[in-house]
Amino acid sequence: MSLTCESARERIHAALDAPDDDRPGDVSAHLASCAACRELLDDLETVGGALRALPRVPLPPATLDAVWRETVGRRRWSPGLVRAAAAAVIVTALCTTTIWLVTPRGPQQPTAAEIARASAEAKMVLGYTARALAAARTAAADTVLASKVSPAVRGEPAARPTRRTR
């Protein structure tokens, strides 16, 4: 089966890119019968030969540096920038840690049983405190009765109190 011009030209380009390879037989057969493709091959070989014949001109170092700076060099970080970035990371980490440490976290909510027990305990403490305060009131009344009222009723001098209150 003979090649079409399109297939033959693809193979011609591939063969020119790899000049060491032998030209495939079917391409040679197509070229023998197709003047247009043969003309294209001649033109491509002429241009290639002319380019290879041009003298090699080395690029000046300044140009190479400029190209480097504008391409690869743009992505390169200066040592100062690296230090600044590292310092920023450390400061951010420390701030986050410090805030986490000093921020009061919500206390763990007590269970219903804990609240019930705490309620009983708290009421007991309040009860004892109230009883102590009541004892103070009673003692104060006793003191007044013993030291002031009773002697006055009996017509005696005031007795010294046996209980002290303030």
Next chain:
Amino acid sequence: MNLLRGAALAMIVAGPVVVTEGRAAPPVSSGYVDASMFRALVDESQEIVEVNLEGAVLEALAKQKGEDPEDEQTSDLFGKLKAIHAVIGTVKGPASAAAALVRQTDQKLYDAGWQRVTRIKSETALISVLTHTAGGRIDGLVTLIFDSEDKELVFANLAGEIDITRLGEIGDRLKVPGLDQVPGAR
């Protein structure tokens, strides 16, 4: 190397924050009194009631809503407190040692600026109630009760905003078993 030095310096600066976090919590207010000496005095082999209520538990008590309006008053009272600590138990060793500790504590608090609401001393019982005031408001209350006959010791400390009149009213209403045994109370 500068980076390492900077990181080390930063860790030193951050260090005290971490250490502070690990320390025991400071007293919640100036009305707080350490109960550990009384805790050491009570007999472990007998019944002991130790109460340590602070923070979330007290907040939960303050949020409790009952059907009775008196419950609401009690919740309000709890809401203004920062801590409730108490030790109730039978002292070990001679009663005279416990009585001496109660007297010493009473005197120590008095010397530290606490005001005595009452101090009742009979042949067998010692009752002392002291309050601590800050900014014209009572922010601490200590109740010390010791009965040398049955060697029962009560230490109670309330820290926070305290309305003594309201506290007495609410406490009187509470039907807590055993309170009739408090010496001097009727």
